[in-house]
Amino acid sequence: MPVSPYTVMMSADDVDREVNAMPPSLRCIAMLLLLFGAGLPAWPLAAQPADPAAALIREQLQPTLDAPTAGLGKARAQFYALGGFAPAWTRATDVDSLLVALRGMSADGLDPADYALDELLRQRAALADSRATAMQRARFDLLATDACLTALAHLYRGKVDPASLDTHWNFDARQPAPGQGVQSVRDALAQGQLAELFARARPQNPLYDELRAALARWRGVAAQGGWASIPVGPTLKPGMRDARVPALRQRLRVAGYLPPAVDAAAGAGSPEDYDAATEQALRQFQSVQYLTVDGQLGPATLAALNVPVAARIDQLRVNLERARWLLHQLHGDFMMVDIAGYRVAYYRDGKPVWRSRVQVGKPYRSTPAFKSQVTYLTLNPTWTVPPTILKNDVLPKVRRNRGYLAANHIRVLDGQGRERSPASVDWANPRGIVLRQDAGPHNSLGRLVIRFPNDYAVYLHDTPHQELFANPQRATSSGCIRVERPRELAELLLDDPVRWNRAAIDSAIDTGKTQNVTLARPVTLLLAYWTVDLREDGRIGFRPDIYQRDAPVLAALDRPRVSP
Template sequence: MEIRALLEGDESQVSMEFQAGRIYSRSYLLTFYSERAFLPGWLEESKPSCEALELRLLIQQSKFDGLVPADYHLEQLNFLFERSLSDEILTEKELAKMDILLSDAFMLLAKHLYQGKVHPEHLEGIWDIQSKEDDPRLLEKLNLALAKQNVRQQLFSLHPKFPIYQRMRQSLKKYYEMEQASTGLNWKNPVPEEPLEPGQAATQIPAIRDILIFWKDLENYAQGVGEIEVYDSLMMEGVKRFQLRNGLLPDGKLGKATIEALNQDPKALIDKAMVNMERLRWLPDTTLQEFVLVNIANYSMDYIRERDTLLHSNAIVGQSYRKTPVFNAEMSYLVFSPTWTVPPTILKNDVIPAVKKDIGYLAVKRMKILDFSGREIDPKAINWSGISRNNFPYMVRQTPGRHNALGLVKFMFPNKYNVYIHDTPSRELFFRADRALSSGCIRIQKPFELAQLLLSDQPLWNEERIRNAMESGKEQTVTLKKKIPVIILYLTFWSDGAFRENIRRDIYSRDGELLKLLQLPLIHEN
């Protein structure tokens, strides 16, 4: 009855008994062991059972899920296992501790695999996507793991259901293997003053060539040229492949962004994979047949139906000081030839200062000043010298047309952030590598194609009618027959269907904060 004595003591007694191996799921374990008359679950003739050995292996492999094996009593279990497996006779209390630690490790690992170790509310950035239910029948999983002798199956059943998660897990495993082989490479190459192009020479070229070969972006390279400092055309093709995987403009130039990405060693990518697998664990497991997915860090929007991507579009997202939030909502209507009522923040920070400098700004931008009843106000009738950012008693609205900041169509999914997807007149911005340029909303390169897909179940809205409505100069709202889920995510790493790793710059500097929380020692969860 040592198990019962250990679990039924008061908090200070339990803490003293387990010390660094403190118990996190004590209330669950009291239920689990009381239902089995406080008999051990992981022992066989006073030795760790096959299930116990399997669980220890899974704890060691939890690093491939971006978790920290030490969180799950690994050090304490290793100490007890080594003594037991070397035929040392453990005391009844030590055997009871081993059993409790194994059960607690299973519960905690199961919980973290299911909904993550870190709660999104502990982060500075906005994550406003509904979380999973709190308890996925963890005790039932523990009982089944022991009764059916399938510990791995029960734990793996708690992985996120998205195929991308298993692909990322394989990538992370690969990075751990590659980490051992990367020690001889130079991961601190200096950035040149001007981007290097083919034909130019530089001292860092051999090191960069080695990195490209290491990542297999450069293969079948001629032998005997390892120390040559000339950037040749074959190497440029490897640079382009690397740039594509890293979301950079594939121009083959070795500039600042490309060199910085090349300087990320496998350990840096292990860290990046860790935080993004955690983000996937936060997502609800609801399977959506049709939805719009925006990845902020990838500057992209995808329209997905039955797991097929029907439309991929480059996107422009919020600047670092006007970040696009992470949330989900339902798209219910779109507006052709929209007007644009300037939001308060942009009005205060951008429009009013511009008008005070030059009243002609309004005419150039085709903006009208309206009172809150909708009556147009002559800007020349306003005493602008007495106007400040905080006392402007009007609203400013831009007329429809190609000049409009929202372009020719906007897609509405009502939300508290007043964020939506829209067209833009600044088409040239889509060809930039860094597209964190908006005030929070999402501008897309292919608005017409998205409108076509959304209205494909309304035959009257054919291609001609959609184009006419976009160009009409008269605002027109069209309600969708069915609401389409919109999910706005922030992923800086993922593995695609071909198991290619995609690495993106952490444009909002969010990865470091989450990584730190993932690596922090656990606090008591009981």
């Protein structure tokens, strides 16, 4: 007797319940259809899952699906709704692929425990028992989906919400196209391509791959025992003999700065002789680590050498998380200030075409990390002293030396912009005044300012303090970014070889006239904070964490995730 596909999925008791639940007008028609073998019509009924585990999954997720909020819980409900709430992890090959992918999260500096790896293994083993219940299967399936979606989300945009750590943060979070996220997971399962999906979730940028490779290398060093601390002692200079030289040599060799053959070469003299090869290796280390390159083992170099390998691994993990926040921003034309690296770069089509050194804010006046758009330049700017600098820096100098204002070409203005005599001001308690420095080479902003909207009065600008660019560590400003070669950058930003080539920029500055020049099109500016330097020679530089921003990120990374 022919029956509808819907009837086949139902037991006799189910059929009775469905018929009895119908309105009287439909109940008679349904009974006639069953009598003549046509089966229950599917159109007036809500389809019921054939698998008891599916019903349990639906019961668990329906409230979340109906809720207006978004998030991973909502994504999980949508994932199952696309498949009629049927279990998704029924093939052993898919489960195997998921477990491999979750173990692999460690290579990204993430903790597989955040994705319930051990619990998944335990539940999977329990499902091998023929007496496993529908509830057990539903629980495993939901746990596997939660682990998969969470891991993919963490690879795609990071585990930690950067805005929760930094009130200045305004970068766009990476988001998949609407509906694309959960559908891509279902497609990957259907095609047996879960590993490929995890690979695509990572930032598609060579820098990310280099960071992962560096993490693997340093974990390899840790597995071999890392390195021992070099004892404290007087500054070690080339040509000296010191009992610490063998330890120094070993430390440099482990980090890849000194080949093993150097030990044999050193055998011609005493192993404690600080020879030329070891000096050269130490100079390379100092250069990579943003230290003064003098070949001497002084306090700063010793401190950098004695940072434990575990701390360097954590530093790489922190910067991998920052990469997940930011690398998707690096496309098209843009500028990026690398705050802890004291550099600025201009990119076209995502590739750097210009770089320069910069000076950034002192630790107690740190340069914030944020995103903006460069909109115009000011040639021969005046400088209005900001309130904080006025209170903390300028007023104490004026009180000590009344000639300070004249010596620095600073005028006193009232609230309406009218000039006042400095002698008319009560400098013990000045009120209603503004200090403004005249344009010129002496100006604190130099001869050129690159301006962009922000709430912090931060800009990129020229500086009369050119000598400070020679320092390896350049946290010397009051928060703004001092650029070493700003006119080259201005020419790139204006992008007008006829009206604003380098000669035209120089000529306009030489007039001494203050002038604003609007860009033909705004250029995106990213102020970012990286404490790892991926160098062109393949070495990894670890920068000083000048603003102590690594520790909060690391703490958030290591905080166990609470499953929904």
